Amino acid sequence: MEPRTRVDEPIWLRSLIGWHIVFWVLVAMTLAVSFTADLSPGRRIVYTSATVVLAAAYQFVGMPAILSRRPLPSYAYRLVMIGCLMVLVALYPPSVFLMFIASAQIWLLSEQVREGAAISLLLVICVGSAQLWSAGWGWDAFWSILPWMAVSLVVSLLFGIWIERVITQSEQRAELIEELQSARDELAEAHHSAGVMAERERMAREIHDTLAQGMTSIVMLAQTAAVELQRGGTEGAAARLAAIEDTARENLAEARALVAAFTPVALSGATLTEVLRRQAERFAAETGVDVQVSLDLPDEEVAALPQGQQVVLLRSAQEALANVRKHAGATQVQITLGLSDDGVWIEIRDDGSGFTPGATEAGFGLAAMRGRVEESGGSVQVESAPGRGTRVQVLIPAEDV
Template identity: 75%
Template sequence: MDMHSGTAPATAAERRTGSGEPATRAWVLVWRKMVVMEATGTRADRVVGDRTLLGWNIVFWVILAMSLAVSFTAPLSTLQRGIAIGAAVALGASYQFIGRPAIQSRSQVQSFVFRVILIGCLMVLVGLSPASVFMMFIASAQVWLLSASVRDGIAFSLALVIGCGTAQLWGAGWGWQPFWMILPWMLVSLIVSLLFGIWIERVIAQSQQRAELIEELHAARDELAEAHHSAGVMAERERMAREIHDTLAQGMTSIVMLSQTGAAELAHGSDTVGARLAQIEATARENLAEARALVAAFTPVALSEATLTEVLRRQGERFAAETGVDVQVLLDLDESEVVELPQSQQVVLLRAAQEALANVRKHARATSVLITLGLRAGRVCIEIRDDGSGFLPAEPSTGFGLAAMRGRVEESGGTVQVNSSPGQGTVVQVLIPVEDA
């Protein structure tokens, strides 16, 4: 292209104006890459990741090197070529020391300074070597990348297009012919830059909202996980408390009462002390076995060695031997049906019977207890009836036994009913839906 003629040759003008089309296409590809980056979950406070920044660096330096190489093919004087080289060096240095830190830190001052230098150096390069106009695509992308708002991006996009268009017109010799040839491509570049810039700003805003929403969801998930963990810990503590109460605590209570009875008999010279000691030893051994099973989270030792009916009868016999209370166990269903009950239900029924007997021992002063195991309306039922002193179920309880029983039964989907009144005895009824074995 003749830099000193009044008008540019048609072929040069065609080459110059035609350079806008590949620049626009390449610019679109860069922005599409940014959209993909934003849509894949890049944090709002880190617009450009390390890999994307590396891509920006490579594209920028390659295009700048190409622009500098093209300038050596243009018919320029020594002074003009020196000015072009100086503009390229200034642009590269400003990008290295101002532009890259601005992209990473989002500093508004650095962003403003770099964009001013970018447009100025690009005007010099385009004015001296019109083929350098293809650098507009990277310049347009960086203008929007470093813009703090849509208004900021529009202002610098206008400045970039007007500046480069003016530089092209100056290089072509300020004629109307090159003006009308340059104008369409400048308008196309401006429109594409504005449309894609505004669109990308909206995408970034939506990505920022999405990132904030994701952070809120993560925070809510962490809170929910913490709540579930706390609930699990509390549930496990309650379960362990029930197990200890229904096994070790009741066994210890039996040992204490048997020891007190044995001491009283020994003071009176009774010959039944040996039997009491045997009962204490048996209870202690059973407690030890229950403790080991509890630590290992096994089924109660008694149920692992016998059926539920046999265990209930043994519990009744031992209770009668320890307290002198007449205990009867009535089976209101076939033995095979008892065996087919799921192990978890058998444990609940056994613990309910043990807790009811413990309450009879502590509070009822009863003379007889009837334990009935049967089926009612599709539910397995165990009922413990005594003729003791009774109480008012509506009054608040200070003990843990009935609450533990209710908690265990309700976890199995069952219910606990307690009917009692002073002097009329107590009936504890546990109903659990029958599950498949």
């Protein structure tokens, strides 16, 4: 993983190694000059001492001040630097080449343009005065030095403004990178949370459409078997117990498939038509309700439907039958699977007690059915009224078929 850029460590600080190298090279050149220039022994000692003081001030005050941006060390170092440059230029005027690195350091340590401009002006005046002192304080020397002082000041100001903009842009870029990384982390967390919620909803629907409905069947069969045993009907009770065993085995297989995230067990070895007919037969045997399955499209076209759409159609039929079992009190149910210009559809119609859709659709069963169908791009229509039965139609658009 790449290290993150921090706002308190601007990108421009990475380029300081270059400024350090330039400074120490110029200091080395200055020391070499102290031994090669035509200076008296006394002046050579002062010249060398000023160079050493400048180097020590930079090492122990200037460099930490650049990194910490603390005002007191920053001002102290710049004043010491200007004083050392005055001594060096006064003793040996060609040392003015140190102005290059001095101007850069002034701006690196300045928090505002006004501050940098004022100290740059002070540097030019002090170094110019040192040159004038070395030349003997004459007017001819003054007029010869003045243009150089003006040019040096202008160059220093332009150079400083450029450095200030680079630093500002670098800090802004660092802040932008930080914000983008923070937004990326928040977006990743939001995507993760959304994925977790979607998976939980999917698992809830799968459990409701398989295990919960199977358990409901087992409970109802067990209750019926208990009643028949009380009446002495052992054959009927035995048939109910066999149906309980079959349902429990299927529920166990569904649970294993659910854990493994496989296709529903019922569709793994049969077509959707066959599974619907088996579901209808079992439902009729368990409840005594007459359930009919009809097709408005050839069997081979049903088998050619994408697996995901077959799962949606099957789960919708199972949910509708579960609602008939729990609420409708119907005597007849008609399941129809068809294909139209709008897409493939399945309709479950019963003659039960019906309900007011607005008052009941908030239940988990219909909400789960609607969520599953809408995820596949389809739609659910529910038509019902008290005493007039219920019609549920699930449609998957033609472009998805």
